[in-house]
Amino acid sequence: MHVPQGVLGEAKAVDLSVFDASKAKCDEATGHVSAIPPESEGTQRFPLKNTGCPSGAVWCADIE
Numbered sequence: 091m092h093v094p095q096g097v098l099g100e101a102k103a104v105d106l107s108v109f110d111a112s113k114a115k116c117d118e119a120t121g122h123v124s125a126i127p128p129e130s131e132g133t134q135r136f137p138l139k140n141t142g143c144p145s146g147a148v149w150c151a152d153i154e
Contacts, residue, residue: 104140104149109133 098104113127127133136151143150 098148101140101149104138106136106138106151106153107133108136 107126109127110132113131113133114123114125116123129135136153138149138151140149
């Protein structure tokens with residue numbers, strides 16, 4: 091993930107989307123994808139939390 095320093099610490103919510111790499115194109119310079127495929131195409135979405143995270147982590151989640 092590429093973001094300017096401090097941006098994640100100021101965010102109100104962060105979601106992690108996991109999907110097959112063939113479903114979108116990634117800009118290697120920015121880390122941005124062309125589009126996040128819908129959940130009906132297999133995308134999994136995980137809302138991250140900003141409390142109870144390990145030391146040094148601003149956002150986290152237990153993902154199984």
